[in-house]
Amino acid sequence: MPDVSASVMCRGNERDVFKSFWNKYSGITDNRSMMLNQNADEFEQSDRMDILSSLPDLRGKDVVDIGAGIGRFTTSMAQTARHVLSTDFIESFIAKNRERNEKLGNVSFQVGDAVNLKLEEESVDMVFTNWLMMYLQDEEVIQFLTNALRWLRPDGYLHLRESCSEPSTTKNKTGSMHKAMEPNPTSYRFSSQYINLLKTLRHRDGNNKLWRLDPLWACSVPTYVNHSGNWRQVHWLVRKVEATDDEQVVPSLENCMQLFSDTWRQKQFGVDKVTDDKKLSWTDRILSRAIDNANCNLSMGSTVITFNPRHLAYHVEVNAHLISEKYSCNVWAVETKPYYYRTSLTKANSSKDTRVRFTWTETLLRAVDYWNGRNAHFHAFVGCETFANAPDAFHSLKKILKADARVILLEPVSSVEDEERLRQAIAASGLKNVVLLDVTTDANAAIVEYEASVTEPIVEEAPVIKGSTNETRWFLVQAVV
Ligand SMILES: C[S@@+](CC[C@H](N)C(=O)[O-])C[C@H]1O[C@@H](n2cnc3c(N)ncnc32)[C@H](O)[C@@H]1O
Incomplete structure (x- = not known):
């Protein structure tokens, strides 16, 4: 006993x-x-x-x-x-x-x-x-x-x-x-x-x-x-x-x-080991080019909201620190996975860039509720896997964006049906001036390059995808609210 x-x-x-x-x-x-x-x-x-x-x-x-x-x-x-x-x-x-x-x-x-x-x-x-x-x-x-x-x-x-x-x-x-x-x-x-x-x-x-x-x-x-x-x-x-x-x-x-x-x-x-030292992400080049092309006009005083569900792989992410450094703007980053929320705070403590803030909410809708309750209006939304995870949240997202705010999305698509669903969701979203680009070649090349820098063991909470072999296709959406 x-x-x-x-x-x-x-x-x-x-x-x-x-x-x-x-x-x-x-x-x-x-x-x-x-x-x-x-x-x-x-x-x-x-x-x-x-x-x-x-x-x-x-x-x-x-x-x-x-x-x-x-x-x-x-x-x-x-x-x-x-x-x-x-x-x-x-x-x-x-x-x-x-x-x-x-x-x-x-x-x-x-x-x-x-x-x-x-x-x-x-x-x-x-x-x-x-x-x-x-x-x-x-x-x-x-x-x-x-x-x-x-x-x-x-x-x-x-x-x-x-x-x-x-x-x-x-x-x-x-x-x-x-x-x-x-x-x-x-x-x-x-x-x-x-x-x-x-x-x-x-x-x-x-x-x-x-x-x-x-x-x-x-x-x-x-x-x-x-x-x-x-x-x-x-x-x-x-x-x-x-x-x-x-x-x-x-x-x-x-x-x-x-x-x-x-x-x-x-x-x-385990997650910290994989992510703590990573300053760059394979999405950096693709997303910053999209931000430039979409004429987001980001500058000191503008605030971008970013969204990282990290469902497909831990490194499918918007790099909030890169955006704030490149455009001198504020970034409010939303993480939906508790482990990645903690690693974001670690990175923030080490970079000390007070323009970058993080929230954890379980879903995009929750983040919208949070900001809507505070009457906030952002200059741009940059997200990964947004349609894939929150197609319903898209209409409500407008509540927290300024008129003419830019929307930039990097969306993985795993089948023809998926691609069709993405196209339908965009059509129904009410977004204007939509440009939909297939960036699969660029994305896979960037993932291959990124993989070469990853030496840590793969852990269950930090899944990866292979740039060379995976069947995922990548679409970039640029639009105006
Ligand atoms: C850091 S202070 C914060 C006080 C207050 N909440 C504030 O923010 O101003 C922590 C307080 O918790 C009290 N405290 C710690 N453990 C406690 C316990 N087990 N039961 C009741 N009070 C406790 C301490 O006496 C102290 O007043």
Whole structure:
């Protein structure tokens, strides 16, 4: 029989480690301890606004702010929400939080560990956390997020924000309050681990209905990109939805642990190995020529949205950094695969080009919703495999493009029927001045050249296609909205 008492004791000790880590900061009840940065006052407001501006409308809603500290976010959320429960395990933080927010009249306060928090099933509209998962062990993250799913009302929201892969201060440690000589128990997980976990968890309610978490988007926090050159401060907005018939798999805790602590980490390492050093892509020449030919008129101040589903192969991609460098423009790049979202953030952290930003959304439609909700209008759309993956999204794409915006697509076609479907989709899309070019010869030559530079082993999550032997034909679409 497994020694349960030993494992409980071990977990108990780990809790103490986190508690004493935070106790060391308990005498500093201001922005510095909340952001673990000596210079926090310089960018606290901007960081807070980044997060608050991405939350749903909280009017009439019940919110729980967990790991709330002195209540940086509690104050603003309570100004619109019906009620906020603000909780943290450090007494002095909650005392300061109370001093700041009690007068609002709709905030209650609780000192306690998030791991032991008890709330009624379906009792809140939003579970808000900002830098909390990184202070929980893997098993506690799984249990906490499953609890959050249970506490939320249907269609309720969960917000997470975590330092992924490295501390918020990045490797140069500007202003860091982590003491170099002291152990730091914080977990800097990959963004992909969180996305995969959110998508995996399930909760069955008393009426036998199965619920899941639906991550709507993941994004870097802009203040940290601008202030610290760090794209790996990531936040997520997630919704509670009913699981469909295809989503009935309810994983056990052990299964989740295996995936979260090991499988997804290993897969990410595998993908990183293949992609981390790649600055150039075989699509670069074909796409930049198309951007020039289509008279996109990109310049400083214009913003391009790019789309990378990476279904066919990892290297079928729009190279966002190349576009920003070549045309001095801003690029908002959409990735749909969690592993490639993480590698994009790694590249961004190393190139430090603040004109390039990345979002993860599961589909193009989700990206359109994200930008439509922010009333954004882009000067151009450049995508790979767009028709192949999102023919339905095409009409809605117009909502986020300026009048006369240019659309450039590189589309693989694997059969005569596929080509026909592509032609029909273009005809039905309402795009103007469409030019459709067969660029198969150029594409295959570029893939062959690219292959010669690839030395890493092929991994399941990073499939490749062969330029010399594959039967795929490539079409370039240039059009105007
Ligand atoms: C980096 S601070 C962020 C505070 C606040 N969310 C903000 O962004 O201003 C992390 C907070 O989480 C709290 N915390 C960490 N682990 C916790 C746990 N297991 N239960 C409750 N609070 C926790 C700490 O005491 C601290 O106040």
